[in-house]
Amino acid sequence: MAQIRDYDDFWPFYLRAHRRPATRACHYAATTLGLIFLCASVRTARVEWAIAGLALGYGLAWFGHFFIERNKPATFGHPLWSFYSDFRMLALALSGRLSPHLEKALTSRGAAFPRPGTGTFSN
Numbered sequence: 363m364a365q366i367r368d369y370d371d372f373w374p375f376y377l378r379a380h381r382r383p384a385t386r387a388c389h390y391a392a393t394t395l396g397l398i399f400l401c402a403s404v405r406t407a408r409v410e411w412a413i414a415g416l417a418l419g420y421g422l423a424w425f426g427h428f429f430i431e432r433n434k435p436a437t438f439g440h441p442l443w444s445f446y447s448d449f450r451m452l453a454l455a456l457s458g459r460l461s462p463h464l465e466k467a468l469t470s471r472g473a474a475f476p477r478p479g480t481g482t483f484s485n
Contacts, residue, residue, distance in 0.1 A: 372440055372447070373447065373450075374467035376451075377451070378467050378468060379427070385426040385431040386426075388422050388430065389422075389448055390451075392418070392419040392420070392421075392423040392426075393419065393423075393448050393449060395422070396415045396416065397415075399415025399418065399419075420437070423435065
Protein backbone atom coordinates (compact mmCIF):
# COMPACT_ATOMS: atom_id res chain seq x y z
CA MET A 363 0.00 0.00 0.00
CA ALA A 364 1.43 3.39 -1.02
CA GLN A 365 1.29 6.56 1.07
CA ILE A 366 0.68 10.10 -0.08
CA ARG A 367 3.64 12.11 1.19
CA ASP A 368 3.23 15.35 -0.75
CA TYR A 369 1.25 17.00 -3.52
CA ASP A 370 3.40 15.32 -6.18
CA ASP A 371 2.10 11.97 -4.86
CA PHE A 372 -1.45 13.29 -4.53
CA TRP A 373 -1.94 14.66 -8.07
CA PRO A 374 -1.68 11.27 -9.88
CA PHE A 375 -3.86 9.70 -7.18
CA TYR A 376 -6.43 12.46 -7.70
CA LEU A 377 -6.42 11.89 -11.48
CA ARG A 378 -6.80 8.13 -11.07
CA ALA A 379 -9.81 8.79 -8.84
CA HIS A 380 -11.29 10.76 -11.77
CA ARG A 381 -10.51 8.32 -14.57
CA ARG A 382 -14.02 8.35 -16.10
CA PRO A 383 -14.95 11.30 -18.32
CA ALA A 384 -18.41 11.57 -16.71
CA THR A 385 -16.83 11.97 -13.27
CA ARG A 386 -14.60 14.73 -14.58
CA ALA A 387 -17.62 16.38 -16.24
CA CYS A 388 -19.41 16.41 -12.88
CA HIS A 389 -16.36 18.10 -11.37
CA TYR A 390 -16.12 20.67 -14.16
CA ALA A 391 -19.80 21.57 -13.71
CA ALA A 392 -19.45 21.60 -9.92
CA THR A 393 -16.41 23.88 -9.95
CA THR A 394 -17.95 26.23 -12.50
CA LEU A 395 -21.28 26.45 -10.69
CA GLY A 396 -19.50 26.94 -7.37
CA LEU A 397 -17.62 29.91 -8.83
CA ILE A 398 -20.80 31.37 -10.32
CA PHE A 399 -22.58 31.12 -6.97
CA LEU A 400 -19.59 32.64 -5.17
CA CYS A 401 -19.60 35.58 -7.58
CA ALA A 402 -23.34 35.98 -7.06
CA SER A 403 -22.75 35.97 -3.31
CA VAL A 404 -20.14 38.72 -3.55
CA ARG A 405 -22.23 40.77 -5.99
CA THR A 406 -25.40 40.58 -3.90
CA ALA A 407 -23.69 40.47 -0.47
CA ARG A 408 -25.78 37.41 0.37
CA VAL A 409 -23.95 34.59 2.09
CA GLU A 410 -26.72 32.13 1.18
CA TRP A 411 -25.46 32.11 -2.41
CA ALA A 412 -21.98 31.06 -1.26
CA ILE A 413 -23.44 28.31 0.93
CA ALA A 414 -25.65 27.12 -1.93
CA GLY A 415 -22.62 27.12 -4.24
CA LEU A 416 -20.61 24.98 -1.84
CA ALA A 417 -23.51 22.55 -1.37
CA LEU A 418 -24.22 22.32 -5.09
CA GLY A 419 -20.56 22.08 -6.04
CA TYR A 420 -19.63 19.38 -3.56
CA GLY A 421 -22.92 17.56 -4.07
CA LEU A 422 -22.43 17.31 -7.81
CA ALA A 423 -18.77 16.31 -7.52
CA TRP A 424 -19.52 13.68 -4.89
CA PHE A 425 -22.38 12.33 -7.01
CA GLY A 426 -19.75 11.61 -9.66
CA HIS A 427 -17.64 9.70 -7.18
CA PHE A 428 -20.39 7.71 -5.49
CA PHE A 429 -22.49 6.85 -8.55
CA ILE A 430 -20.17 7.04 -11.57
CA GLU A 431 -16.63 6.37 -10.37
CA ARG A 432 -17.74 4.36 -7.33
CA ASN A 433 -14.93 5.55 -5.09
CA LYS A 434 -14.48 7.81 -2.10
CA PRO A 435 -13.88 11.51 -2.87
CA ALA A 436 -10.28 12.61 -2.27
CA THR A 437 -11.74 15.56 -0.33
CA PHE A 438 -12.30 13.27 2.64
CA GLY A 439 -8.60 12.59 3.10
CA HIS A 440 -6.94 15.65 1.59
CA PRO A 441 -9.43 18.55 1.43
CA LEU A 442 -7.05 21.39 0.50
CA TRP A 443 -5.11 19.45 -2.14
CA SER A 444 -8.39 18.17 -3.54
CA PHE A 445 -9.89 21.67 -3.72
CA TYR A 446 -6.79 22.97 -5.52
CA SER A 447 -6.79 19.94 -7.84
CA ASP A 448 -10.42 20.57 -8.86
CA PHE A 449 -9.36 23.94 -10.25
CA ARG A 450 -6.12 22.57 -11.72
CA MET A 451 -7.99 19.77 -13.52
CA LEU A 452 -10.57 22.24 -14.88
CA ALA A 453 -7.89 24.68 -16.05
CA LEU A 454 -5.91 21.91 -17.77
CA ALA A 455 -9.08 20.57 -19.42
CA LEU A 456 -10.12 24.02 -20.67
CA SER A 457 -6.63 24.63 -22.08
CA GLY A 458 -6.50 21.20 -23.75
CA ARG A 459 -3.53 20.11 -21.61
CA LEU A 460 -5.14 17.51 -19.31
CA SER A 461 -4.64 14.41 -21.49
CA PRO A 462 -0.87 14.00 -20.87
CA HIS A 463 -1.44 14.25 -17.11
CA LEU A 464 -4.20 11.63 -17.25
CA GLU A 465 -2.19 9.31 -19.46
CA LYS A 466 0.82 9.50 -17.17
CA ALA A 467 -1.28 8.94 -14.03
CA LEU A 468 -3.24 6.03 -15.54
CA THR A 469 -0.32 4.23 -17.15
CA SER A 470 2.44 4.72 -14.59
CA ARG A 471 4.17 1.39 -14.08
CA GLY A 472 3.69 0.23 -10.51
CA ALA A 473 1.29 3.06 -9.77
CA ALA A 474 -1.04 2.63 -6.85
CA PHE A 475 -4.70 2.86 -7.84
CA PRO A 476 -7.67 3.76 -5.66
CA ARG A 477 -9.63 0.62 -4.83
CA PRO A 478 -13.24 0.90 -6.04
CA GLY A 479 -15.49 2.17 -3.30
CA THR A 480 -12.69 3.04 -0.87
CA GLY A 481 -10.47 5.77 -2.25
CA THR A 482 -7.50 3.95 -0.71
CA PHE A 483 -4.47 2.64 -2.53
CA SER A 484 -3.81 -0.82 -3.85
CA ASN A 485 -1.39 -2.23 -6.43
